[in-house]
Amino acid sequence: MVDGEVHGDPRIAISGLNDLDEATASEITFITKAGRAEAIENTRAAAVIVPLAVHSASKPLLRVKDPNVAAAVIHGYFESRPFEAAGISDQAVIGTDCAIPDQISISARAVLGNRVRLGERVTIHAGVVIGDRVTIGDDCILYPNVIVYPESRIGNRVLIHSGSVIGSDGYGYATDKNGRHLKRPHVGFVQIDDDVEIGANVCVDRGTFGRTWIKQGVKIDNLVQVAHNVVIGEGSLVVAQVGLAGSSSLGRGVVIGGQAGIKGHVHLEDGVMVAAQSGVHNNQPAGAIVSGTPAIPHKDWLKSSSILAKLPELYREIRELKKQLAALQAKGNGPKGQRPHRKKTAGKRGGKNEE
DSSP states (O other): OOOOEEESOTTOOOOEEOOTTTOOTTEEEEOSSGGGGGGGGGOOOSEEEEETTOOOOSSOEEEESOHHHHHHHHHHHHHOOOOOOOEEOTTOEEOSSOBOOSSEEEOTTOEEOTTOEEOTTEEEOTTOEEOTTOEEOTTOEEOTTOEEOTTOEEOSSOEEOTTOEEEEOOOOEEEOTTSOEEEOOOOOEEEEOTTOEEOTTOEEEOOSSSEEEEOTTOEEOSSOEEOTTOEEOTTOEEOTTOEEOTTOEEOTTOEEOTTOEEOTTOEEOTTOEEOTTOEEOSOBOTTOEEETTTTEEHHHHHHHHHHHHHHHHHHHHHHHHHHHHHHHIIIIIOGGGOOOOOOOEEOSSTTOEEO
16 A cells, blocks of 8 residues: 555554554554654554664564655555445435435435535535535535535535535625725636545635636645635645635645735745745745745745844844943034034144144
8 A cells, every 4th residue: 555665573463543652552653754763662553654764673664655645545544434325314405406326425404405416425414505506526525514605516535624615705895986885796606626625614705707716636724715716726735724815826736824815816836835824915936935924935034033033132232332322422522423623723833723
């Protein structure tokens, strides 16, 4: 599964994966850096996943290139369960002209509108509401109280966690001469591609026109706002409490740290990384790493932060220098440090003036 090498007894039975401190004698654990190899001797685990740089220990080892990835694969294997079709609860509400396969699980108090299309092995938990003309692909899971507005399109193997809202109206108004805010109709839709995971209490707005598009492999954390007509590129990571304003777009593999904000109509090209709590107000080139508000190159932000931390000390020094300057001026050096003016008097020789 992980293209690894076994060192030690290959016949031991493993029943699960756990971290170093919690693993039991029937579980495997892992370390991500060779520098932590000494911790192997203190764990109760039956075996340890280690980097290739670790060659021996008192326990059986599974040596791999990337222990973090290997641990995720193995843990996923232990936690996976075959799909068991529970059918449709008699307490669920199903609209007309819906396409629902036999391999399905729809829990009590779930509501499906009209002309909903569900793929194979979809799990819809209690309290989920799916609007008219929604399509959902194979092997999707919608956790309790997810709301999917009409016309939304969801791909295969998508996970949407509790409380998230997909396809609500965007925040768009026109203000007339009397100061009234007139609602702009939002007639677009949301498209979510394959292998996307959306955390709890995420809001994804439908397009004003056209689509809001979350592309393949995107992972969105809890409490994220995705505004109308946003595009999130393949494999991007969006961390908790991020706000993506209307018509902003991300390229492939973009990483947005927690509580960052992205201005509307801004484009972040492939591989951009935005540090937590940053505010991005302009386009960013491929591979840029930015921090701060307004966001600037991360190295420049580190220098600025270092200077900011020294400001109280610099302020004290400036106050002391001002006191010293005032003291010097008070001793007769004149205002602003200039030499004092001396009167010219008539000299004894030839009537010339002398100072």
